Amino acid sequence: MSQPGRNILVVRDVCKSFPGVKALDRVSIQVPSGVVYGIVGENGAGKSTLMKILSGVYEKDSGTIEFDGKVIERTTPIQALRRGLSIIYQEFNLVNTMSVGENIYLGRFREMGGMRGVHKKARALLDSIGSRISTYAKVGDLSASEMQIVEITKALSFDSRLIIMDEPSSSLTSEELKRLGKIINQLRDKGISTIYISHKLDEIFEYCDIVTVMRDGCVIDSRPVSEMSRSEMIEKMVGRTIDNEYPPRMHCVGGPLLEIKNLTTRKLHDVSFTLNRGEILGFVGLVGAGRTEIVRAIYGADKVRSHTLHLQGKQTRVRNPKEAMVAGMGLLPEDRKREGLILPFSVEANITMASLDRLTRHGIIDRSKEKEIGERQIKNLNIKTPSAQTRTHSLSGGNQQKCIVGRWLELDPQILILDEPTRGIDVGAKYEIYTLMNRIVEAGGSIIMISSELPEVLNMSNRVLTICEGRVTGEFNPETASAAEIMSRAIG
Amino acid sequence: MRNENKLLRFINQNLVLLGIIVLVTVTAVIQPKFLMTRNLTNILRQMTSLAFVALGMTFVIIGGFIDLSVVGMVSLVSVITASLINPIGQVGALLCGLLAGALLGYLNGTILTKFGATIQAEVLFITYGMSSVFIAVGLLVTNAETLRIARSTRPYDMFTAIGSGSFLGIPISILIFAVILAIMYFFQTRTLAGRSISLMGGNKTAAYLCGFNINRTMQMVYTINGLMSAFGSIVLMSRVTTATATLGTGYEANAILCVVVGGTTLAGGKGNVLRTLLGVFLITLLSNCMNLLGLSTYMQTVMNGAVLVTAIWLDNRKRL
Numbered sequence: 001m002s003q004p005g006r007n008i009l010v011v012r013d014v015c016k017s018f019p020g021v022k023a024l025d026r027v028s029i030q031v032p033s034g035v036v037y038g039i040v041g042e043n044g045a046g047k048s049t050l051m052k053i054l055s056g057v058y059e060k061d062s063g064t065i066e067f068d069g070k071v072i073e074r075t076t077p078i079q080a081l082r083r084g085l086s087i088i089y090q091e092f093n094l095v096n097t098m099s100v101g102e103n104i105y106l107g108r109f110r111e112m113g114g115m116r117g118v119h120k121k122a123r124a125l126l127d128s129i130g131s132r133i134s135t136y137a138k139v140g141d142l143s144a145s146e147m148q149i150v151e152i153t154k155a156l157s158f159d160s161r162l163i164i165m166d167e168p169s170s171s172l173t174s175e176e177l178k179r180l181g182k183i184i185n186q187l188r189d190k191g192i193s194t195i196y197i198s199h200k201l202d203e204i205f206e207y208c209d210i211v212t213v214m215r216d217g218c219v220i221d222s223r224p225v226s227e228m229s230r231s232e233m234i235e236k237m238v239g240r241t242i243d244n245e246y247p248p249r250m251h252c253v254g255g256p257l258l259e260i261k262n263l264t265t266r267k268l269h270d271v272s273f274t275l276n277r278g279e280i281l282g283f284v285g286l287v288g289a290g291r292t293e294i295v296r297a298i299y300g301a302d303k304v305r306s307h308t309l310h311l312q313g314k315q316t317r318v319r320n321p322k323e324a325m326v327a328g329m330g331l332l333p334e335d336r337k338r339e340g341l342i343l344p345f346s347v348e349a350n351i352t353m354a355s356l357d358r359l360t361r362h363g364i365i366d367r368s369k370e371k372e373i374g375e376r377q378i379k380n381l382n383i384k385t386p387s388a389q390t391r392t393h394s395l396s397g398g399n400q401q402k403c404i405v406g407r408w409l410e411l412d413p414q415i416l417i418l419d420e421p422t423r424g425i426d427v428g429a430k431y432e433i434y435t436l437m438n439r440i441v442e443a444g445g446s447i448i449m450i451s452s453e454l455p456e457v458l459n460m461s462n463r464v465l466t467i468c469e470g471r472v473t474g475e476f477n478p479e480t481a482s483a484a485e486i487m488s489r490a491i492g
Numbered sequence: 493m494r495n496e497n498k499l500l501r502f503i504n505q506n507l508v509l510l511g512i513i514v515l516v517t518v519t520a521v522i523q524p525k526f527l528m529t530r531n532l533t534n535i536l537r538q539m540t541s542l543a544f545v546a547l548g549m550t551f552v553i554i555g556g557f558i559d560l561s562v563v564g565m566v567s568l569v570s571v572i573t574a575s576l577i578n579p580i581g582q583v584g585a586l587l588c589g590l591l592a593g594a595l596l597g598y599l600n601g602t603i604l605t606k607f608g609a610t611i612q613a614e615v616l617f618i619t620y621g622m623s624s625v626f627i628a629v630g631l632l633v634t635n636a637e638t639l640r641i642a643r644s645t646r647p648y649d650m651f652t653a654i655g656s657g658s659f660l661g662i663p664i665s666i667l668i669f670a671v672i673l674a675i676m677y678f679f680q681t682r683t684l685a686g687r688s689i690s691l692m693g694g695n696k697t698a699a700y701l702c703g704f705n706i707n708r709t710m711q712m713v714y715t716i717n718g719l720m721s722a723f724g725s726i727v728l729m730s731r732v733t734t735a736t737a738t739l740g741t742g743y744e745a746n747a748i749l750c751v752v753v754g755g756t757t758l759a760g761g762k763g764n765v766l767r768t769l770l771g772v773f774l775i776t777l778l779s780n781c782m783n784l785l786g787l788s789t790y791m792q793t794v795m796n797g798a799v800l801v802t803a804i805w806l807d808n809r810k811r812l
Contacts, residue, residue: 299701338695339698345694365684
């Protein structure tokens with residue numbers, strides 16, 4: 001066991017290059033035992049690369065890594081695990097069809113003395129962090145936060161002394177986040193260190209003892225959290241001063257544009273609301289409350305039992321995305337990698353894919369116009385990409401998101417639906433997305449925005465609807481209502 | 493260092509072409525007969541029917557699916573065409589054959605979309621099942637007998653021309669293929685319909701949310717494959733001058749082999765019909781070489797399997 005005060009992990013001058021980019025430039029950090037160590041930085045700052053080197057997915061070019069006093073030359077993910085270093089990725093590594101206990105001890109059933117031992121030991125571990133999840137429950141039936149607890153328990157089962165959590169909160173509601181915070185505190189009490197990577201600065205301030213700011217592959221600063229202010233941290237991350245996290249709110253709301261009445265599906269009950277011209281309408285609710293289902297139903301992507309949709313006072317039928325697009329809608333889906341982008345395709349192809357219809361004469365695509373559109377949106381949105389032909393999977397999250405925004409801007413939609421537009425993207429890119437939203441409403445468009453980040457919705461929207469269990473439970477003016485008031489309605 | 497990388501990249505990107513060159517050189521040295529015009533023309537003739545089927549299969553695989561029913565389609569189309577020659581004449585029979593192929597493909601696409609087959613395993617088994625149905629229908633129609641296409645006699649001379657005729661020294665079947673290939677290449681690279689196939693293969697959900705009709709695209713892909721299989725069937729039938737209800741045996745595996753060797757990824761989205769042609773070249777050359785070198789049929793099967801596995805391995809390595 002490591003003593004408190006000792007460094008569990010020492011990284012010295014680690015460098016790593018990929019063809020064309022220096023991903024890590026002489027990075028050094030020291031993680032003491034029993035602390036929560038925050039790492040912040042914009043996408044592309046090198047956080048993930050560093051974690052992948054620690055866990056053995058990548059090999060470092062130079063520098064030294066000491067774990068628990070021993071120099072580690074090269075490692076593989078399973079060796080790292082056995083040494084006591086676990087990593088919990090944003091996308092969980094769990095087998096949905098197997099039970100909680102089986103997942104925790106996956107591949108080690110024999111060592112545990114068969115299934116009975118597996119469940120017994122898993123139970124003990126879960127108890128030790130105060131979780132009451134049944135070890136026999138199927139992982140696929142668990143909520144996101146419960147899955148995360150399973151991941152943490154799995155890490156504990158390897159006697160991990162350092163647990164790296166990569167964006168642990170991205171799929172959690174604020175309630176679940178509190179529970180995660182409790183567990184992290186318990187880990188600290190046991191002398192287990194946590195590296196907490198997050199874009200959400202609130203969480204860094206709440207949970208972390210020490211924080212390292214990274215930018216462009218370098219460590220900019222490492223300090224106790226108590227010695228760094230929020231604005232200082234943002235400044236260091238982006239390398240410039242951001243006076244405000246949000247641009248000023250737009251006030252260009254006009255008359256009603258879209259009226260939805262009695263929208264009912266398998267998950268939604270009698271949802272009615274109006275979207276006005278030039279308005280940003282925010283949807284607030286827990287994950288799974290039905291926010292995404294509402295916008296998908298309006299967009300024609302899901303089956304609807306009954307509803308009426310009036311667009312500019314005229315009843316309109318939207319039975320599939322094509323008809324939604326014809327009616328002037330655009331959708332930026334929740335999961336940009338699975339539903340938004342075609343990752344192996346070029347930036348240009350991803351931008352133009354919704355407007356190909358307009359570029360086609362007699363069935364033939366006008367390639368030069370297509371190029372024009374790609375270039376135009378890359379410039380318009382300031383998408384950082386080596387070229388229009390670069391595949392989108394090599395872009396950072398923010399730039400990927402901008403490709404999808406550009407796709408819709410090209411169509412000049414009246415109604416743009418943004419489902420978690422800033423999930424997993426960095427502060428600088430977030431600000432750019434906000435500015436874009438303002439540009440859209442200024443030009444007369446309307447936006448429906450779904451976000452799990454309450455401050456974001458409150459600062460960007462003209463009006464907020466709370467959604468709970470498939471119903472609209474409240475309507476607020478975010479300039480006058482308090483966050484607590486809104487949240488209490490969203491929880492139901 | 494940089495030059496070395498460039499060379500490696502060039503080799504990596506043109507592996508198939510290099511493979512063809514190596515194969516030609518080695519075989520020509522060991523067996524000079526290989527380079528005789530007659531052998532080369534022969535190879536081209538053998539290649540055409542497979543090339544047609546592989547061409548259609550390229551679209552299916554770019555679209556993110558697979559079609560094992562080409563065996564059944566090639567077989568059934570040959571039976572339909574051959575048995576229609578006497579009643580309605582050869583031109584009518586040819587057109588009916590092509591139409592039948594397209595319809596069989598459309599039937600595949602419709603069944604897949606209607607039954608909501610979304611995962612590869614379902615598509616695999618449904619098309620496999622359809623193949624058995626097509627073969628069985630052919631057996632019922634022909635009573636499991638072989639239909640002969642008499643050479644050069646009046647109602648059959650068009651098929652003889654397709655099977656063994658030449659124009660300016662180039663086999664007619666190759667000329668037909670070149671025209672269709674050019675059309676399909678244009679279709680794939682320049683038209684909206686062609687693009688919609690690769691978008692669907694790249695990410696079905698994203699394409700759907702951008703207004704593409706996935707069901708219709710799927711039906712189109714399978715219809716194209718049916719039509720191409722029909723072309724392949726007619727060329728094959730003309731060359732071997734017989735039509736049977738099992739004529740297409742082995743074509744599904746070989747077509748997929750050619751597509752993958754050509755560099756179209758089984759993951760969908762990316763691919764190119766011209767590259768498939770290189771794949772067809774390589775595979776046909778390989779089998780010709782092995783014949784000339786006197787390898788047994790069993791050994792040849794082993795080789796084909798090894799090539800397929802290697803191609804998939806190389807493709808996966810490229811994707812990392």
